[in-house]
Amino acid sequence: MELLRLPTDAQVVDIACGKGEFLIRLAETYGARGLGIDISPFFIAEAERRIDLRTPGGGIGFTRMNGADFKPDEPERLDLASCIGASWVFGGHAETLEALYPMVRPGGWIVVGEPYWRQEPPEDYLKASGIAKEAFGSHYSNAQAGERLGLDLVHAIASDKDDWDRYEGLQWYATNEYASTHPDDPDLAAVVERVEKDKETYLRWGRDTLGWAIYLFRRRIRRDQ
Template sequence: MDLDRSFVIREDDLRILNPFDDDKLAALGRAIRLRPDDTLLDLCSGKGELLCTWSRTHGVRGTGVDLSTVFTAAARRRAVELAVADRVRFVHDDAAGYVHPEKVDVAACVGATWIGGGVVGTIDILARALRPGGMLLVGEPYWRREPPDQETVAACHATARDDFDDLPGLIRRVQAHGWDVVEMVLADQDSWDRYAAAHWLTLRRWLDAHPDDDLAEGFRQELTEDPVRHVRYRREYLGWGVFALLRR
């Protein structure tokens, strides 16, 4: 049980594995008014940057769960680096089926709602671990602008326009499922660029070092096509944000 090798290679030089930068991640921690010793569960925790930096800054405790052995190992190293290893732990497991032994103050899935087949299913997974009155954090794409054609839709990692809502539609969907949206921090075009372009440099350096690898041909094509795809489609049409939810 592990994450596909290609994903691990793309994210090799990144600490935050979504279109947030350090400032936006810090802003989210402040926005939701974390308190010392709040408990968090972070599903699909990646390299643990959310949990580790919030533990250092706000004094929270928690558990991160991720399918990748590489990311989980990196998260444990980050916890040691930030001197919070006594307050956070990281588990290699399938987040979709993970059962946390205790109820938590905050349950998060920031950018991996595929674990629940979409936003609504992921909310239901997170809610299982939440104490009464606790908060959910859900990271999700949305349409910044209405995609004009299927080419734009496909370039934004969707199969159909209805795979994503626009921002009002996303909030209405959450509300209709019985949750209030009480905070949000949104990626912007610059943070999208920082996330996307970091992959290009990583891929180029990897290709230079591994020209005969089985993945090289596909990565070469990706490096040729993805910069154009990003600037023409994703940074213009696709938004992304993290939404804080409280049960109605």
């Protein structure tokens, strides 16, 4: 967050903002103003509740819509545009960068989060997870997608296996807790079966195969630089 060094009242947008945590932190740190977009009414409601608690009266708003349909009022005016963990909105990692590029001013930031293959994905893993091999590239190819567009990769933050263990493990824990307190839920068996399948897939293959990183790209002052 501190690496961004945004100007006061920076103009920002976060596509597929979820519960708004990234935008809320930008508002807390820089007084950022702008918009969070998500297709889920539940996430939008929670984002609005959180920002009212933490930065009441600020300049961040949230709206429910398909992020691919968003167009800023003016091109090349935003200080930051982000899409973290939702490149499917635009059809892939490179397509996400291409969509965000014209939104930001020269010198502005594009922040994306994207999986990558740590190693050649085993066929059994692809079959069990339902992920197509071509869905993701390597850590290097994720970086190069921005460079080819005229962005400088300024920083990358890659999750390690401990981060993955915590992320996955909290889902197992939450499912177990829910099962113990809601034994009569008619959907419980299906939920537990899915989570157990995902757990096995992660432990057998996913932990060593799939990575995740947040990429901080900066738009060059001149595209041909």
